[in-house]
Amino acid sequence: MATRDVVFPSGRRALYERNRYSPAVRSNGFLFVSGQVGSRDDGTPEPDLERQVELAFEHLNEVLAAAGCTFEDVIDVTVYLVDPASTFEKVWGVVPAYWGSAPYPALTAVGVTWLYGFQFEIKAIAKLPAG
DSSP states (O other): OOOEEEEEOTHHHHHHHHHTTTTEEEETTTEEEEEEEEEETSSOOOOHHHHHHHHHHHHHHHHHHHTOOOGGGGGEEEEEESSSHHHHHHHHHHHHHHHHHSSSEEEEEESSSSSOSSSSSEEEEEEEOOO
């Protein structure tokens, strides 16, 4: 098997290594970004839902930047929400600040019962810049 071309944002490598996963992997012109959550610097969940969503997007943007991408390069997004019936409107109130303008990426939203203490997670696939 070929070695994975892993992307690490600066400053959080120990957190990813402790949890035994890669924040993103480059493959065939695409960047596959692992689910990003609204964790504080020590990895614990931010208790405020809106701030948790902001942090998740900030972490996503850090991973994208480490690969030379921005959210404008994202083509597919999956979000996971704990109790979406009561959290969706609050979460989606934060999203426009990070989402950019049309045309938007493809989106799948999934309701879940558990996210390791978090209420929101976002994963993405981005097209890597040419060259």
